[in-house]
Amino acid sequence: MGGSFKRRRRVLGPREQAAYLRQACPWLDVRVAGGCLVARGNFGSVPWTRPYQGRIVYEIGRRPRTFIDDPALKRRNDGLPIPHVYAADQPCTFHPSNWSPDQPIALTVVPWLMTWLVFYEGWRVTGDWDGGGLHPPANDR
Amino acid sequence: MIIQSASLETGLVDEILLYVCERLQLTDTQHADAVRSYQAVGEWLQAPGSPFYYVAPTIYPQGSMALGTTVKPRHREEFDLDLVLDLAGWSDGPLSLYQATLDRLRSHRDYAARVEPLRRCIRLHYAGQFHLDVLPARRDLARGGTCIEVPDRTLGGWKPSNPKGFRGWFEVRSELRGLARMEQEPVPGNGDARSKTALQRAVQLLKRRRDVVFAPDADEAPRSVLLTTLAGEAFKGSESTAVSLLAILEEIEDRIKAAWPGHLDVANPTNPDERFSEIWEREPGGYPAFVDYVRDFRERFAELLHRPGLESVTRLVGELFGEEVAQAAARRVTERFRAAKDTGRLTLGTAGILASGPAGRQIRPHSFYGR
Numbered sequence: 151m152g153g154s155f156k157r158r159r160r161v162l163g164p165r166e167q168a169a170y171l172r173q174a175c176p177w178l179d180v181r182v183a184g185g186c187l188v189a190r191g192n193f194g195s196v197p198w199t200r201p202y203q204g205r206i207v208y209e210i211g212r213r214p215r216t217f218i219d220d221p222a223l224k225r226r227n228d229g230l231p232i233p234h235v236y237a238a239d240q241p242c243t244f245h246p247s248n249w250s251p252d253q254p255i256a257l258t259v260v261p262w263l264m265t266w267l268v269f270y271e272g273w274r275v276t277g278d279w280d281g282g283g284l285h286p287p288a289n290d291r
Numbered sequence: 292m293i294i295q296s297a298s299l300e301t302g303l304v305d306e307i308l309l310y311v312c313e314r315l316q317l318t319d320t321q322h323a324d325a326v327r328s329y330q331a332v333g334e335w336l337q338a339p340g341s342p343f344y345y346v347a348p349t350i351y352p353q354g355s356m357a358l359g360t361t362v363k364p365r366h367r368e369e370f371d372l373d374l375v376l377d378l379a380g381w382s383d384g385p386l387s388l389y390q391a392t393l394d395r396l397r398s399h400r401d402y403a404a405r406v407e408p409l410r411r412c413i414r415l416h417y418a419g420q421f422h423l424d425v426l427p428a429r430r431d432l433a434r435g436g437t438c439i440e441v442p443d444r445t446l447g448g449w450k451p452s453n454p455k456g457f458r459g460w461f462e463v464r465s466e467l468r469g470l471a472r473m474e475q476e477p478v479p480g481n482g483d484a485r486s487k488t489a490l491q492r493a494v495q496l497l498k499r500r501r502d503v504v505f506a507p508d509a510d511e512a513p514r515s516v517l518l519t520t521l522a523g524e525a526f527k528g529s530e531s532t533a534v535s536l537l538a539i540l541e542e543i544e545d546r547i548k549a550a551w552p553g554h555l556d557v558a559n560p561t562n563p564d565e566r567f568s569e570i571w572e573r574e575p576g577g578y579p580a581f582v583d584y585v586r587d588f589r590e591r592f593a594e595l596l597h598r599p600g601l602e603s604v605t606r607l608v609g610e611l612f613g614e615e616v617a618q619a620a621a622r623r624v625t626e627r628f629r630a631a632k633d634t635g636r637l638t639l640g641t642a643g644i645l646a647s648g649p650a651g652r653q654i655r656p657h658s659f660y661g662r
Contacts, residue, residue: 194599
């Protein structure tokens with residue numbers, strides 16, 4: 151405390167991230183091959199959402215990416231596009247400044263994606279995104 | 292706070308039903324307005340100069356406001372509220388009691404324009420808010436206790452009743468409190484739906500489903516007192532609204548089967564001579580419509596308990612109780628979830644469940660991003 155010094159931040163590689171994931175999220179299937187980590191499984195959370203099969207993909211030097219595979223994310227019947235996504239199957243669960251490679255994905259991106267799905271289901275029925283969040287500046291889109 | 296994961300199967304459904312009930316009942320402002328009007332009418336009926344001044348009037352609420360089961364009607368603004376003018380010493384006939392009450396209300400400058408005479412009661416209209424049904428009655432000395440008799444203008448005689456006893460019975464069934472006795476009894480506090488018992492919420496939902504299924508003021512729609520009595524008799528004391536309502540519907544269905552080919556016999560538990568099911572003898576379409584309502588409601592409500600997630604639960608709740616109340620309830624769920632997230636109360640347990648409380652790892656703050 152008191153800011154006397156900062157603990158040195160240590161980058162977690164895919165194997166260390168995988169170890170964290172297996173411990174904190176035992177229901178996910180975690181594999182590392184060729185420096186790429188893939189954590190597959192259900193990111194829905196009882197009772198707030200239905201089950202959603204998805205993936206988190208992490209390669210060193212890149213930010214983790216999140217995907218929802220089944221059931222596919224859907225627009226609303228009124229045609230409103232899904233808020234806070236990079237692509238139709240890729241929720242944007244965090245701002246680039248929220249995550250750095252010293253942080254365990256198991257304690258950050260996993261629950262962020264699960265939380266995203268709760269607000270997604272709420273948006274499906276009300277048309278309002280109640281989760282808050284930021285939007286990129288227009289020239290970044 | 293997010294409901295604890297202890298009741299995972301019914302936690303979300305119960306939370307949504309709670310918000311639906313809160314949305315349906317009198318708001319605090321409406322409740323306060325109704326209490327003020329109720330008190331003013333009571334004072335007018337027992338003031339010096341009133342024909343009831345010397346016959347020991349007691350005035351108390353009955354029906355949904357006394358029971359804490361108010362439900363906003365679907366196709367109009369006004370809630371139905373009832374009060375009883377209970378006279379210990381009325382020695383004249385039923386029609387003269389009715390007429391005396393009507394005259395007394397008409398002699399008031401403000402009430403004169405609000406009055407509408409109905410079969411057993413006198414209705415006072417408060418446009419856009421509620422109507423207050425004044426039910427004149429005399430104490431039933433033969434049956435005793437809190438039993439009363441009310442004038443029936445169509446029959447020209449007295450009808451047995453016991454609203455005060457019914458309220459006490461319902462409170463005991465709800466595991467609420469004992470029956471208070473006062474000269475002019477206060478209306479119970481409005482109480483948010485959270486402080487209500489599962490029985491009170493189940494009754495609100497039974498009434499709301501009835502209002503969704505039947506056309507406004509349809510003759511065959513089951514009366515609230517019938518639904519309330521059946522629910523009170525079947526209630527087993529669960530804390531979960533969803534579990535209670537399903538058990539109530541199953542029990543009513545079993546009783547319907549046992550009574551077949553006759554109809555259910557439903558009476559005021561505190562005055563067996565007040566037979567609520569008598570309406571099914573006068574209104575032949577009523578009983579089959581009631582049976583269909585119970586069966587359909589039980590089937591679809593049972594499905595609700597197996598639906599996973601906010602989206603599918605809200606859709607079915609919308610079909611059962613109305614789209615608008617369901618969406619408002621879903622919004623409150625996500626708002627509470629958001630508040631838990633923003634204050635660091637969301638946690639991740641090893642079963643993968645987001646909930647509140649210390650069991651699990653706290654989730655770090657973040658912002659959703661992207662278009």
